[in-house]
Amino acid sequence: MPKENRLKKVAPILKHYALEPHFVEELGRIRKIYTNKGIFALKKIDPKHGGDFIRHVQALFQKGYNRIVPIFPTVDGRYAVLYENDLYYLMPWLANVEKENRFERHQQLFRELARLHTLSVKEVSISSEERKEHYENTLLEWEKEREFLEGFIEVCEKKEYLSPFELLFALYYHEINQALQFSEKRLKTWYEKTSEDEKARIVTIHGKVSTEHFLFDEKGHGYFTNFEKSRQGSPLHDLLPFLSRSLKTYPKQSDESVDWIYTYLKYFPFKEEELLLFQSYFAHPGGVIHSAEKYFRGESKGGERKSVKNFQRQFWLLKNTEYVLMKIEEIEAKKAQEKAMAEAQAQAEAQEGAQN
Known part of the structure; x- marks a missing residue:
């Protein structure tokens, strides 16, 4: 997909996070997004799995378990965005550095x-x-x-x-x-x-x-x-x-x-x-x-x-x-x-x- 089309595809979603995309890398169901506020991971999932998994993640955070890649809320407090029949959620991009064997x-x-x-x-x-x-x-x-x-x-x-x-x-x-x-x-x-x-x-x-x-x-x-x-x-x-x-x-x-x-x-x-x-x-x-x-x-x-x-x-x-x-x-x-x-x-x- 051309660069312009990739940006056009994610722009309406990132608008909910007050982010402006500059460059997008397609990595399967994950997009690596370079924005005006840093690098993020945008994940696409089936809407039928949306509510349960976000609820479980939030419950774990509330119990003090913090070794989960956090899910960022939108400007209005939602943890996922429904766009063209797919659900998207936003996370920080982790480098996944190989520091251990x-x-x-x-x-x-x-x-x-x-x-x-x-x-x-x-x-x-x-x-x-x-x-x-x-x-x-x-x-x-x-x-x-x-x-x-x-x-x-x-x-x-x-x-x-x-x-x-x-x-x-x-x-x-x-x-x-x-x-x-x-x-x-x-x-x-x-x-x-x-x-x-x-x-x-x-x-x-x-x-x-x-x-x-x-x-x-x-x-x-x-x-x-x-x-x-x-x-x-x-x-x-x-x-x-x-x-x-x-x-x-x-x-x-x-x-x-x-x-x-x-x-x-x-x-x-x-x-x-x-x-x-x-x-x-x-x-x-x-x-x-x-x-x-x-x-x-x-x-x-x-x-x-x-x-x-x-x-x-x-x-x-x-x-x-x-x-x-x-x-x-x-x-x-x-x-x-x-x-x-x-x-x-x-x-x-x-x-x-x-x-x-």
């Missing part, structure tokens, strides 16, 4: 995410019927996945010649099934511990946590942006998608992911039952099972080669996740052992003091 940036992201959840946490009532329904529906869905795995492996075993996909599935079947068993076991333990509970913790979740939505200023301070999908929910809705994307790569032992998780837990500790549910959902091999289901139903696009490639990548995600879960198991077992030893020592000292 990748690991440190992620550490800061998880620390700030934990603070966001800590400041917005609240307990809500959940009836035992609602909890039971969620548990039974999830378990039923996973049992159907188990039936599919067992059915598909039977089909493969009866064939004299397997396709490349079927051969790979047969090779990985045992490990996929083990991951599903682990998920079910943790879910059942979670339900046993919480079936009588009538409360659960929810937070304001960002809804789309990524390094692209965590920007840095010139001092190296990180700020969350892009809150359009924010809502009230379990903190797992922020953690699990981010970890899944980070681990969806070639096979690796991601000790940094373990560090990220425990950085988060340092500032927002999970209760025992919350950690169980986290482990259950994190371990669930949904991606690799859905890939196999699509192939079995003939819904895969791109032929055998592309199907095999996608299945392999989903299996790598499963194995990368398995390593992180194994490390979590080791850390939690060590913590439990240290706690038991400390309690035993305290009890022994108390008995010794009583005898004296």
